[in-house]
Amino acid sequence: MLVDLDIKTFSERLAAGTPTPGGGSASALAGALAASLGAMVCDLTVGKPKYESARADLEKDREALQGLRKDLLTLVDRDAEAYDQVAAAMKLPKGTPEEKAKRQEALGRASLFATEIPLKTAESSLAVLKHLKGVAEKGSTSALSDVGVAAHLAHTGLAGAALNIRINLPGIPDRERAERIAERTSSLEAEGVRSMEELQGAVARRMLA
Amino acid sequence: MLVDLDIKTFSERLAAGTPTPGGGSASALAGALAASLGAMVCDLTVGKPKYESARADLEKDREALQGLRKDLLTLVDRDAEAYDQVAAAMKLPKGTPEEKAKRQEALGRASLFATEIPLKTAESSLAVLKHLKGVAEKGSTSALSDVGVAAHLAHTGLAGAALNIRINLPGIPDRERAERIAERTSSLEAEGVRSMEELQGAVARRMLA
Secondary structure, three states: OHHHOEHHHHHHHHHOOOOOOOHHHHHHHHHHHHHHHHHHHHHHHOOOHHHHHHHHHHHHHHHHHHHHHHHHHHHHHHHHHHHHHHHHHHOOOOOOHHHHHHHHHHHHHHHHHHHHHHHHHHHHHHHHHHHHHHHHHHOOHHHHHHHHHHHHHHHHHHHHHHHHHHHHHHHOOOHHHHHHHHHHHHHHHHHHHHHHHHHHHHHHHHHHO | OHHHOEHHHHHHHHHOOOOOOOHHHHHHHHHHHHHHHHHHHHHHHOOOHHHHHHHHHHHHHHHHHHHHHHHHHHHHHHHHHHHHHHHHHHOOOOOOHHHHHHHHHHHHHHHHHHHHHHHHHHHHHHHHHHHHHHHHHHOOHHHHHHHHHHHHHHHHHHHHHHHHHHHHHHHOOOHHHHHHHHHHHHHHHHHHHHHHHHHHHHHHHHHHO
16 A cells, blocks of 8 residues: 555655556645644643643544544545556557447546545545644644644645546546536635635734734 | 655654654655656656657756655655754753753754754745746646646645744844844745746646647
């Protein structure tokens, strides 16, 4: 599995001119790193007497972020699998009308899968961003820069996944379904922009205070 | 070394309530992943007859991005070292005036180091972003989503490093030097926003074409 590779080797594989791992896996990894940093800030804050009143909320955020971290790590590998299925479908023979039809069907199925996986990455990254907003408002002020970095990473997970959804949409034969996925993607992105602005407002306010 | 850890373990360490690895290392990693994806797109494009006229430029971008990838991976570990020095200085005794002076001096030195490392991360991430602009304009259109993901990651490397510089500036005793670092950080960020806009313009234009 990709997440069992050491960072140096993963970076080399990502840099190689093979299609996987690619941008979809990197987006999921960005989301996972965001969730990790968010959980760290909860952990650093919980137990400090000064932040006692935020303890219950931050413990909930920490648990949710730990779950999202694991989900997003799984998506690093799932995205590479999805892309491999698209690549395999593309290589199917297309000599006879029967072969063409079979290839088209396999390509449609693979393309749908290759939008569903980054859709999950986008949803999980947005969920991370929403928890980070709470962490930015209530977490230890000495770790505000970590929350800020986490926010950029979560936004990268969301925006990167959206790019990967859109590039696979044309291959989906059910156009109504593709349209619904496109709308869902746009609405996730819009929510992400709003969450990001609120979060950055909270970080800036508390950094100056 | 942190970059010798597998991704799953690195993510667990990042999520733990210990100060390192933290946001500084995560920012450098984001920059390294950006450089990796950029190099991948160069590699996927070079050799395709359709993109023959861009070959020489993309080979140069690839080489530069591979170098930046390695530099940024080194900064993942260097940032954790820098933070550990700050933490060690904070723990020095401050009972007598001599101890206080010694601690203050160590803290000042460590704080300077803890801004110099993220400054390198910010500069390298901006350099990645600039090369990505060329890749967005000339690379294979089938990998445009990867360039887009890379751009978000590089921007995260830059913006995340800037947060880490700012949080360590107050500890630097030489205020003129601190002021120069602050100005340099702002100018890198402004350049980053411009590069990001140009790059995203190129991606959007070529995705529609």
